[in-house]
Amino acid sequence: MSGKSRRDFLKSTALIGAGVTGLTTTAKAGPQNILSEDRMGVLVDTTVCVGCRNCEWACKDAHNLPAGNLEDYEDRKVLDTKRRPGTDALTVVNEYSHGKNSSLPIDVKVQCMHCDHPACVSACIVGAFTKHENGTVTWDTDMCIGCRYCMAACPFQVPAFEYDKALNPMIMKCDFCFDRTKEGKLPACVEICPVEALTYGKRSDLIKIARDRIKRNPDKYVDHILGETEVGGTSWMYLASKDFAELEFPKLGKNPAPGVSESIQHGIFAYFVPPISLYALLGGIMWITKRRKELDEEVK
Amino acid sequence: MKKFLALILVLVFTIGINAQQSPGKDHSKLNLSCKTCHSCDVPTKSDPCLVICPREKITTVYQKPEQTPELITINQLSDRYGPVYFSHKIHAQMSIMSGGCENCHHHNTSGPILKCNSCHETSRKREDVSIPDLKGAYHRQCMDCHREWSHETGCNSCHTLKKDLKDTKNESLQKKYSGKDHPVIIEPTKLVYETKSDKGKLVTFYHDDHTKKFGLNCTSCHKQESCTKCHDVNNTDKSKNQKVVTKKTFEDQHSNCISCHSKTENCSKCHGEKTLEPFDHGKKTGWALNKHHINLSCAKCHGSKLPYNKLDNKCLSCHKGWNAENFKHSITGLQLDEMHSELSCEDCHTDGNFGIKPSCDGCHDDYSFPKQKPGKLVK
Numbered sequence: 001m002s003g004k005s006r007r008d009f010l011k012s013t014a015l016i017g018a019g020v021t022g023l024t025t026t027a028k029a030g031p032q033n034i035l036s037e038d039r040m041g042v043l044v045d046t047t048v049c050v051g052c053r054n055c056e057w058a059c060k061d062a063h064n065l066p067a068g069n070l071e072d073y074e075d076r077k078v079l080d081t082k083r084r085p086g087t088d089a090l091t092v093v094n095e096y097s098h099g100k101n102s103s104l105p106i107d108v109k110v111q112c113m114h115c116d117h118p119a120c121v122s123a124c125i126v127g128a129f130t131k132h133e134n135g136t137v138t139w140d141t142d143m144c145i146g147c148r149y150c151m152a153a154c155p156f157q158v159p160a161f162e163y164d165k166a167l168n169p170m171i172m173k174c175d176f177c178f179d180r181t182k183e184g185k186l187p188a189c190v191e192i193c194p195v196e197a198l199t200y201g202k203r204s205d206l207i208k209i210a211r212d213r214i215k216r217n218p219d220k221y222v223d224h225i226l227g228e229t230e231v232g233g234t235s236w237m238y239l240a241s242k243d244f245a246e247l248e249f250p251k252l253g254k255n256p257a258p259g260v261s262e263s264i265q266h267g268i269f270a271y272f273v274p275p276i277s278l279y280a281l282l283g284g285i286m287w288i289t290k291r292r293k294e295l296d297e298e299v300k
Numbered sequence: 301m302k303k304f305l306a307l308i309l310v311l312v313f314t315i316g317i318n319a320q321q322s323p324g325k326d327h328s329k330l331n332l333s334c335k336t337c338h339s340c341d342v343p344t345k346s347d348p349c350l351v352i353c354p355r356e357k358i359t360t361v362y363q364k365p366e367q368t369p370e371l372i373t374i375n376q377l378s379d380r381y382g383p384v385y386f387s388h389k390i391h392a393q394m395s396i397m398s399g400g401c402e403n404c405h406h407h408n409t410s411g412p413i414l415k416c417n418s419c420h421e422t423s424r425k426r427e428d429v430s431i432p433d434l435k436g437a438y439h440r441q442c443m444d445c446h447r448e449w450s451h452e453t454g455c456n457s458c459h460t461l462k463k464d465l466k467d468t469k470n471e472s473l474q475k476k477y478s479g480k481d482h483p484v485i486i487e488p489t490k491l492v493y494e495t496k497s498d499k500g501k502l503v504t505f506y507h508d509d510h511t512k513k514f515g516l517n518c519t520s521c522h523k524q525e526s527c528t529k530c531h532d533v534n535n536t537d538k539s540k541n542q543k544v545v546t547k548k549t550f551e552d553q554h555s556n557c558i559s560c561h562s563k564t565e566n567c568s569k570c571h572g573e574k575t576l577e578p579f580d581h582g583k584k585t586g587w588a589l590n591k592h593h594i595n596l597s598c599a600k601c602h603g604s605k606l607p608y609n610k611l612d613n614k615c616l617s618c619h620k621g622w623n624a625e626n627f628k629h630s631i632t633g634l635q636l637d638e639m640h641s642e643l644s645c646e647d648c649h650t651d652g653n654f655g656i657k658p659s660c661d662g663c664h665d666d667y668s669f670p671k672q673k674p675g676k677l678v679k
């Protein structure tokens with residue numbers, strides 16, 4: 001997925017012992033300049049979403065995860081507990097009570113926000129994450145060493161880790177259906193949504209549409225497009241009828257999060273050289289084991 | 301050349317308004333703000349700058365639910381599922397008290413009802429994503445109500461998987477809906493509301509008085525009812541006293557009543573510590589309504605202007621054409637004998653006032669009604 005080859009990575013980490021400098025060079029800075037004017041996004045209108053969870057099914061189905069029958073997603077008891085995207089579901093729908101004069105709940109689909117300045121990209125020490133021109137943030141499973149920096153860095157707590165796998169655990173998150181959109185298809189969740197609560201379009205168009213909806217229904221919406229400016233802007237954006245904090249969205253400033261994570265990371269590198277080298281060493285070993293295992297598999 | 305230009309203009313106009321119909325030449329004289337439909341200050345034919353879907357009440361074609369199609373087959377998008385059969389007439393009958401035709405036909409400027417796909421594109425992957433595609437539009441229309449009362453979002457409540465489709469010609473459904481109407485809604489007689497008011501906790505509302513006597517239509521009060529008012533799977537036992545807590549503001553709560561009962565009326569007219577008696581014309585006005593008047597709506601005698609004026613007791617004030625020749629006196633319970641039927645009304649009913657006792661003094665010295673009667677009592 002990522003443009004980086006393993007050879008590049010090997011080059012840059014050739015001297016793991018002297019790791020500090022080697023590692024910092026592999027940590028990519030937030031790709032400020034690759035963002036296309038026409039980059040795509042999704043506007044999630046939580047006032048429209050009916051919580052049918054068809055998107056959860058479609059996402060699994062499109063990513064070869066065990067999806068089961070679409071008909072089984074009618075069971076609304078699942079919504080009694082709050083869930084987070086995980087390694088078995090890259091997107092989940094949570095339900096909140098409306099509170100105002102409505103008996104209908106508010107349903108909120110959660111997945112990676114595909115930040116314009118993604119913290120995960122900056123945090124990843126092996127450069128497994130890539131921000132693409134069309135807005136998508138992908139990661140390369142083969143490069144991932146399982147250090148979980150991305151999990152710590154992501155302001156939306158998106159990347160999930162396969163804790164249940166002792167060997168070769170992987171990071172998972174929504175990939176904005178990169179393979180599908182490359183072929184001109186819609187993201188699987190967008191395609192299936194019965195009410196088109198998920199509008200896929202140019203990010204700039206979506207912002208205009210969102211503003212227009214708020215202007216025309218000031219009683220229905222709070223005057224806030226989540227993701228328009230948060231952490232420097234995100235590809236996925238949300239509209240809601242109540243404060244986003246009540247829908248368990250983190251309160252975030254306008255500055256891109258990578259700055260934060262980078263300075264922490266660099267701070268660690270500056271003052272805690274030995275433990276970090278050790279960690280890098282361990283990471284290196286892990287990567288090598290993984291590689292060996294892969295080679296074994298290839299031989300088989 | 302001029303003709304050619306005009307043709308171009310017309311063409312540009314037709315393309316410009318694409319799915320939307322021409323609203324007619326005089327539409328600027330309609331009682332509507334221009335901004336309802338146009339986003340710019342000076343709309344021109346070539347650039348009418350129409351706003352997306354104003355959702356205003358401007359449908360000019362109204363039909364009675366009974367005149368509308370009974371069953372509509374929605375099959376333009378069927379893929380995984382077979383077509384959806386929509387019982388249009390029954391839904392139209394239900395919609396009378398919850399927004400009416402515009403609830404679904406929300407962007408019809410004039411002319412015949414537009415098809416949904418004249419604005420909503422059939423493909424989800426499209427250039428203009430400002431309004432939902434056809435699939436989204438359909439589902440939004442249906443699911444908003446359906447999940448409100450059924451609390452379900454399952455596809456199977458409307459859709460049948462293609463592989464399970466047996467009756468492809470939907471003959472059984474056509475039979476099921478042909479000639480079928482929504483059941484008549486039975487109105488309540490008396491409703492008692494518990495309020496927090498210190499002017500009297502209980503509000504007694506005589507529903508049938510308001511419809512039958514005061515002559516209100518259902519839609520005078522029930523304009524935007526939610527479907528759950530009648531259809532709620534959580535409340536299947538309609539006989540049980542329902543406790544519904546509303547969070548309406550004072551204004552919202554009173555708005556329906558205040559449209560007839562003036563704001564300055566005494567709170568105790570409706571609020572009391574006990575439930576109140578129904579309106580009684582005799583007690584309130586001193587003129588009990590006889591069997592001929594009891595079933596009339598108030599407006600029949602008092603006119604539609606509020607507050608009602610006090611009427612006098614002269615029959616002729618309302619029954620302008622009555623005279624001794626054409627009035628059948630037996631209707632009052634007293635059939636006049638031959639002698640008296642020749643007289644004019646005022647000979648006995650002084651001043652034509654029928655509220656007071658008739659007098660015999662004009663002809664008889666020591667007769668008085670009802671000891672002596674000018675005829676015989678009937679029935």
Ligand code: SF4
Nearest residue numbers: 049050052053055193
């Ligand atoms: S498919 Fe659409 S309506 Fe259903 S839960 Fe997902 S976003 Fe909401």
Ligand code: SF4
Nearest residue numbers: 112113115119120154
């Ligand atoms: S939401 Fe988290 S995982 Fe997704 S792009 Fe932003 S920082 Fe990365």
Ligand code: SF4
Nearest residue numbers: 059174176177187189
């Ligand atoms: S965009 Fe693709 S990967 Fe992301 S939630 Fe939707 S279906 Fe899943």
